[in-house]
Amino acid sequence: MRIYPFRALRYNTAKVKLSDVVTQPYDKISPAMQDAYYAQSPYNLIRVILGKRNPADTDADNVYTRAAKSLQDWRREAVLVEEREPALYGYAQKYTVPGTSEVRERRGLICLGHLYDYAEQVVYRHEQTLAKPKSDRLSLFKTTRTYCEQIYMLYSDPSFTVEKLVFGNTTGEAATPADETVTDEYGVVHSVWRVTDPHILNLIVGALSDKKLIIADGHHRYETSTAYARERAAELGLPDTTRQSGKSEKQVGDSDESPSNDADMTVGPPLPVPAFPEAAMMMTLVNTDAPGITILPTHRIVYGLKDFSSAAFLDKAAEFFEVSKVEAKSAAAGSDAEGVEAASERVAPLAATKGVAFLAVMKDGTFLLQGKPAAIEAALQHVAPRQRPMDVVQLHALVLEQLLELTPESIRQQENLRYLRSAEDAAAQVARGEADIAFLIKPVTLDQMKEVSLGGEVMPQKSTDFYPKLLSGLAFYALD
Template sequence: MAILFPFRAWRYNPAAVRLDEVVTQPYDKISPAMQQAYYQSSPYNMVRILLGLPELFDAERGESVYSRAARDFNAWREQGVLIQEKAPCLFAYAQTFKVPGALPGSEVVKERRGFIALGKLHDYADRVVFRHEQTLSKPKSDRLNLLKATRAHFGQIFMLYSDPAGSVEKILYDGNGVPDTQITDEYGVNHRLWRISDAATIRLLTTAMRDKKLIIADGHHRYETALAYAKEHASQQTAAHPAKAETSVNSLPAPPYPEAAVMMTFVNMDSDGLVILPTHRVVHGLASFEPAAFIKSAQQYFTVETLAEANAAAYLNTLQEQTDTAFVVVTPPGSWLLRAKSDAMAKALAEVPERQRPLDLTQLHAVVLDKLLGLDAEKVREQSNLRYLRDAAEAVEQVRRGEADVAFLTRPVSMEQLKEVAFAGEVMPQKSTDFYPKLLSGLTVYALD
């Protein structure tokens, strides 16, 4: 069962900073250009903690991006740039946005509603929290270094729960009035937060969530990092951090020790506000890559259709017209549509769980990347020759600029596919989903000390 806790969040002080100058997209969505822009927007921008820039002579000075992050976080609290809530609370969190990819004049506006709270960390074996995709080595090492240095969580793990009747949202949003925080980000997404400190409402909400199972939508790396850190500290439950997990009439639930929970945003997977975008693959730096030879070898597993040179939007439209597994291959001399041959694919994926065999990304990773290009699971985990891009146009342009050998344009995974795989205890390839929009980092902070 999902166990939730209110918390005394640290938040930016509106008397000290403008919120739109200090919050950021999640760390893994911050490009070098965005990083520079965030740095320039404010000396208190959250990027300085989440994704700091290295400086000259760091090694000689015994400094690092992590030590600077810890120093900045402590200084901002001392200076009143960040201030702490006086009482434990939760936060209703709504995002209104245009769905990307629509043609001009046909935009669709949606609202995604959720709430921010602490969630107890569980091993996947407990079957309370479910993952849906593999993780990568480097991001987990990086996030663990930051967590150890700062002892704080600055962004939320994006969690999905099932509630077809929408009962949790009714507790949160019926009559909640004017938001106490409102901001529009660089993608035009409007973010709104309402503080919920009423003890009766908090108890009602945490009770309503107790029978829920959770799927990680975004934040697998940070979740696994927080879980590993919690296990390191599990034996350190001393008088300084007495167990407080049980509720009583006059108290609110609290984690048994600070590291046992992490900040999460919970969203109903049955709501209309969930949007999943595709994440395209770009392969670069191969020792040798001959497009003609690659296509010839691909014909063992796929029917191959030559496509006229076009822009990314045209390629994606072609993909959307397909009813079976398919993806578009873009190389410098030409582009192709690949559609799986069912018999050949069944043999190639004989060791893959049956429910995953029809998935575009399963076939792309297991057959194309591994068998045809020699990028095995270890190379994919280390990202030595692979980049992941939301922007199909950028993926195509990297190939045409000579910065990549080949790009693979894909379709998004559906919510039904994700649920089926996750609740079966299985995982899809890394970066299988891209939920839009992202949860802003810096809206709330959970400090362990």
């Protein structure tokens, strides 16, 4: 994997308070959170990554053009300022695992990462994507020409080379104080270290050069950016850099460089930069061999089914699952944070089960479905062997597609399906009559995800929910 230091745009903390302007990732922001972010500061990143749409929007004035204008205004007002020299950024997140008292720290590296076609087997996906987010993110990116959020990538390094170079150690307190620290609305403490020494930067670049990456969060943005890199290469008359055969980088000082890459390097070893600005995107790389990675389940809510009958569904399910009614915790849905904390209680019956199991929440009760291995194996011969034992795969391939007769295309288009982190919110939608059935599931394990991804396969959409999310607004990659 080729990575690049870059001259990031950063919020100017002499003019704004960092906690007032950073946000959760765009796809984790509820309407209530959007309103709260708008109220926090006129410079809050929400105006760029998830602005409010107006009924009177036109081609000349819409959510995307307003996002671009906000960025332009903030740069002009020095609310966003550009770093003087290329850098990589150490990034640590200290958090309490939802539903427990366990405190973990996840460490990563914010950088520019080269965009590869999946066929090159350098970057791997682990789940399928949805159609709508791609179109939205492409429109926003083409208009703003700025990466305001990092995508989350995984790599393996048992020797912890990057951690030692960036943080001075592998665990515990970092050797030097963080340059910036901010606590988000979930109590997660985010800290950033700026690394500018050219020698250290080149050591980090070299240490990661032979690594393969798995996308943890950001499939839609990665695929959108890779397609745009190919498009821009064709427009510029350059080779396709998403393929190994294309020229992929040049050295600082070459012409035609993005302001976010270029630098006046008079001493020290030269630093690599992308062949053109669109050939790379902003990423945070996390070592899977280090502690601190947490994966939560993403629950499924099915709605709008014609003539849905819970009794008929359970009769069908009994062919493949042992079905038993359970006493479910009854509580009104609260905030997203409260939903995360309550999830372990709502799904407690799953923790006592071995093998595949789901909770099916319907108007007339909550039912535990435990898989019958022989029946499921016979029904899923069309599914790759390594994926057949996985809960989320059986839910999609057997329950959603066969028992409820949702087509793969309708699932991809989210015509009858919603995804939620909070088990409480999922159950509440059923109680309010907004859904026919909610499926509460176990999380995918890191080993399962790695096996499927590196095997060249993909799981269903939204199979994983990595916690905590990367905070948006800690760094920006401006292409112009």
